[in-house]
Amino acid sequence: MTEEIIIAGFGGQGVLSMGKILAYSGIMQDQEVSWMPSYGPEMRGGTANVTVIVSDERISSPILRAYDTAIILNQQSMDKFEPEVKPGGTLLYDPNGISRHPSRKDINIFKVEGAKKAAEMGNTKIFNMIVLGAYLKIKPIVKLENVVKGLKKSLPERHHKLIPLNEDAILLGMKNVEVVQEV
Amino acid sequence: MSNIAIKDIIKPENLVYQKTKLMTDKPLSYCPGCGHGTTHRLIMEVIEELGKEHESIGVAPVGCSVLAYEFMNVDMQEAAHGRAPALATAIKRLWPDHLVFTYQGDGDLAAIGTAETIHACNRGEKIVIIFINNGIYGMTGGQMAPTTLPGMKTSTSPYGRDVELMGHPLKITELVAQLPGTYYVTRQAVHTPSAVRKAKRAIKKAFQNQLDNAPGLSFVEVVSNCNSGWKMNPVDSNIWMEENMFPFYPLGDIKLEGRLVK
Amino acid sequence: MGELKLMKGNEALAEAIIRAGTDGYFGYPITPQSEVLEYLMASKPWETTGMVVLQAESEVASINMLYGGGGTGKKVVTSSSSPGISLMQEGLSYIAGAEIPILIVNVVRGGPGLGDIQPAQSDYFQSTKGGGHGDYRLIVLAPSSVQEMADFVPVAYDLAFKYRNPAMILSDGAIGQMMEKVEFFEPVPRLKDEEVKARYPWATNGKPVNGERRILTSLDLDPQKLEDHNHHIQEKYRKIEENEVRYEALQCDDADYILVAYGTSARVSLKSVKLLREKGIKVGLLRPITLWPFCTKKIRELVGQGVKGFLSVEMSAGQMVEDVRLAVNGKVKVEHFGRLGGMIHSPEEVVEALEQKIIGG
Ligand SMILES: Cc1ncc(C[n+]2csc(CCOP(=O)(O)OP(=O)(O)O)c2C)c(N)n1
Ligand code: SF4
Numbered sequence: 182m183t184e185e186i187i188i189a190g191f192g193g194q195g196v197l198s199m200g201k202i203l204a205y206s207g208i209m210q211d212q213e214v215s216w217m218p219s220y221g222p223e224m225r226g227g228t229a230n231v232t233v234i235v236s237d238e239r240i241s242s243p244i245l246r247a248y249d250t251a252i253i254l255n256q257q258s259m260d261k262f263e264p265e266v267k268p269g270g271t272l273l274y275d276p277n278g279i280s281r282h283p284s285r286k287d288i289n290i291f292k293v294e295g296a297k298k299a300a301e302m303g304n305t306k307i308f309n310m311i312v313l314g315a316y317l318k319i320k321p322i323v324k325l326e327n328v329v330k331g332l333k334k335s336l337p338e339r340h341h342k343l344i345p346l347n348e349d350a351i352l353l354g355m356k357n358v359e360v361v362q363e364v
Numbered sequence: 365m366s367n368i369a370i371k372d373i374i375k376p377e378n379l380v381y382q383k384t385k386l387m388t389d390k391p392l393s394y395c396p397g398c399g400h401g402t403t404h405r406l407i408m409e410v411i412e413e414l415g416k417e418h419e420s421i422g423v424a425p426v427g428c429s430v431l432a433y434e435f436m437n438v439d440m441q442e443a444a445h446g447r448a449p450a451l452a453t454a455i456k457r458l459w460p461d462h463l464v465f466t467y468q469g470d471g472d473l474a475a476i477g478t479a480e481t482i483h484a485c486n487r488g489e490k491i492v493i494i495f496i497n498n499g500i501y502g503m504t505g506g507q508m509a510p511t512t513l514p515g516m517k518t519s520t521s522p523y524g525r526d527v528e529l530m531g532h533p534l535k536i537t538e539l540v541a542q543l544p545g546t547y548y549v550t551r552q553a554v555h556t557p558s559a560v561r562k563a564k565r566a567i568k569k570a571f572q573n574q575l576d577n578a579p580g581l582s583f584v585e586v587v588s589n590c591n592s593g594w595k596m597n598p599v600d601s602n603i604w605m606e607e608n609m610f611p612f613y614p615l616g617d618i619k620l621e622g623r624l625v626k
Numbered sequence: 627m628g629e630l631k632l633m634k635g636n637e638a639l640a641e642a643i644i645r646a647g648t649d650g651y652f653g654y655p656i657t658p659q660s661e662v663l664e665y666l667m668a669s670k671p672w673e674t675t676g677m678v679v680l681q682a683e684s685e686v687a688s689i690n691m692l693y694g695g696g697g698t699g700k701k702v703v704t705s706s707s708s709p710g711i712s713l714m715q716e717g718l719s720y721i722a723g724a725e726i727p728i729l730i731v732n733v734v735r736g737g738p739g740l741g742d743i744q745p746a747q748s749d750y751f752q753s754t755k756g757g758g759h760g761d762y763r764l765i766v767l768a769p770s771s772v773q774e775m776a777d778f779v780p781v782a783y784d785l786a787f788k789y790r791n792p793a794m795i796l797s798d799g800a801i802g803q804m805m806e807k808v809e810f811f812e813p814v815p816r817l818k819d820e821e822v823k824a825r826y827p828w829a830t831n832g833k834p835v836n837g838e839r840r841i842l843t844s845l846d847l848d849p850q851k852l853e854d855h856n857h858h859i860q861e862k863y864r865k866i867e868e869n870e871v872r873y874e875a876l877q878c879d880d881a882d883y884i885l886v887a888y889g890t891s892a893r894v895s896l897k898s899v900k901l902l903r904e905k906g907i908k909v910g911l912l913r914p915i916t917l918w919p920f921c922t923k924k925i926r927e928l929v930g931q932g933v934k935g936f937l938s939v940e941m942s943a944g945q946m947v948e949d950v951r952l953a954v955n956g957k958v959k960v961e962h963f964g965r966l967g968g969m970i971h972s973p974e975e976v977v978e979a980l981e982q983k984i985i986g987g
Binding site: 426430442444445446471475476477478501503504505507508510519520521522523529530 | 654655656657660663664667668670672680681683684685686709739740
């Protein structure tokens with residue numbers, strides 16, 4: 182199994198940390214992982230993205246131009262990464278702030294109202310965990326228990342009390358993912 | 365409200381503010397609330413008011429303002445990190461009738477470029493140096509600068525600047541004021557309308573000195589905020605600046621017409 | 627070995643620097659490697675191992691701090707990225723001339739000039755052919771994973787001290803910024819002052835009670851003596867070329883064609899090998915680990931074994947390809963493929979390049 186993912190949105194949406202948690206979860210189940218962010222002033226006020234690869238084999242290129250899955254959280258990223266999903270691959274997006282919805286016919290498309298649900302729960306910080314939950318519902322590449330272990334690893338000790346909240350958010354995301362198109 | 369059309373509003377008599385002519389149309393790349401943009405504008409207004417659009421040459425640094433040449437609509441060169449005063453020295457000596465200025469951050473001017481700064485000042489190069497002191501390395505993501513205050517947290521002083529280990533903040537402006545080659549040395553800010561007006565007068569004086577062939581270099585420090593690097597919103601960063609930066613870096617003239625004030 | 631950690635290449639490097647028993651780190655912030663100094667400052671190793679960490683006022687200062695510290699026999703290191711490394715070249719030349727063991731890390735970004743902050747491999751010439759003035763070489767190690775960012779630190783120190791020569795870890799922005807899992811070697815304690823004195827009699831750390839004073843210099847105004855000194859360092863370089871070549875050869879045994887690539891390009895090329903083999907084309911990957919000394923002999927062996935062509939894949943306009951050509955010496959086809967200015971080739975682009983430039987061409 183090799184899953185090549187791009188997660189893209191605005192800086193501040195928790196894109197990088199979502200990728201990090203996914204990568205940690207992979208390590209918890211003895212897989213190879215890589216996490217390659219966009220970096221530098223190109224991120225200032227603008228977009229942030231990260232390529233995450235989880236695999237059973239030694240990972241070759243950490244930099245890709247074709248993805249199994251694209252998780253898209255703003256319009257710029259939609260414009261940039263929709264064309265880079267492999268045919269038959271998966272696109273998951275949050276429609277909040279999206280004016281041009283995905284239009285490809287050869288990929289699976291799902292959406293999740295992450296921003297809306299996070300606002301309803303009164304905590305915008307868990308937005309990325311809701312989206313992660315939606316993704317794991319579509320592609321259960323890592324087990325929830327390993328995500329929790331991964332969270333423990335990536336969060337500083339003083340934030341461990343927040344883990345149950347994050348778990349709830351993941352479950353909420355799993356429940357709220359909607360199919361737009363399946364091929 | 366509904367029956368007033370836009371064209372009724374856009375009339376010369378209603379004009380309260382307009383874009384500085386010598387700023388390009390390129391959107392500024394600075395974080396919202398940052399003092400760099402305001403300072404750029406003041407320099408360009410001054411050059412415009414002096415009628416020297418075509419006889420000015422600027423040198424941009426390495427730092428957040430590395431792209432100053434994208435915004436300032438005069439001839440510009442982009443220097444290596446810290447070397448702007450060296451470029452400006454040669455430009456001025458080869459084009460003595462032109463207005464030559466550098467625009468530099470604290471890392472650029474007071475760390476890697478300290479030698480160039482001091483020697484250009486000491487030689488009395490007839491240039492203007494505009495020095496943005498925000499106490500941090502903005503561009504590279506908030507590392508400690510030579511001007512970082514004692515105890516101030518940055519990404520390379522994560523427990524606060526410990527002066528025993530990391531040295532003291534450098535008051536480079538007071539230092540260059542001691543050199544015989546500086547003619548006008550002042551410290552300003554651009555965080556309030558009145559500060560902006562004062563800063564503009566200071567920048568104008570600096571360029572006027574150069575036009576008048578005054579014997580020496582004019583050095584204008586602008587104490588500024590880096591809301592991103594300080595991890596604050598713009599308003600809080602300005603309050604923090606007043607409460608912490610100004611007591612250490614007091615505003616006002618330090619040297620006038622070649623003589624230390626007081 | 628210890629537990630697995632998920633870390634950026636730059637952070638793994640910093641942690642390895644502490645664990646390798648380093649005495650001093652001196653550096654100046656620059657993207658894409660500022661995490662090294664940030665990690666060290668947050669870790670406060672001066673409270674644990676006694677290691678010194680200092681943010682210098684420039685790279686000119688950093689490299690000269692290394693001259694001073696390394697000259698006393700202590701383990702010293704700096705890290706930077708391309709423009710900063712250019713500033714260090716004068717100091718490096720002096721260090722090579724005075725034969726001071728130091729470690730320097732370049733997390734390369736796109737150039738020339740200020741360039742950009744994206745990963746590149748365009749500093750190959752600068753690193754492997756000297757870089758500053760005079761006849762000298764750096765020992766250059768090229769990691770291609772976060773694990774190797776950590777593992778190569780003690781290796782590079784060992785080589786530097788063994789040969790009294792500056793060593794370099796030549797990485798790039800992708801490996802510096804990327805996170806992968808890493809398992810650290812057990813910490814090596816810093817040498818005590820007496821141990822340093824006993825091990826490195828050349829070091830200038832206080833004239834021995836019963837001995838001669840030591841001098842570290844790169845100056846000799848008598849040209850005959852300077853020629854002798856140069857012959858001495860050249861002999862040392864021949865020994866390094868004889869003994870210290872490191873590389874990894876993957877699927878090369880039955881290969882008709884070889885991709886030669888290091889660092890990030892090697893990672894990309896490994897995927898290209900897979901794609902090409904799926905198409906039935908027998909391709910191998912030769913990954914130089916030491917860029918100087920270069921794996922010339924291995925390349926000659928591969929030519930002897932019947933390889934029909936080599937493609938040097940680099941994020942540059944074609945630098946390492948010159949060393950591949952020298953090794954192949956005209957016997958079979960050698961071409962270069964690469965993206966420039968901070969762009970990274972995709973595995974598919976490499977496949978296409980091999981097909982067009984080597985197989986079809
Ligand atoms: C030789 C060299 N070293 C390091 C850098 C990286 N660098 C770019 S900007 C900068 C610091 C800028 O800080 P400052 O001058 O205070 O300006 P600010 O960004 O805060 O406006 C550094 C260290 C570089 N470009 N060149
Ligand atoms: S990082 Fe700081 S100095 Fe740079 S543009 Fe933002 S606020 Fe201004």
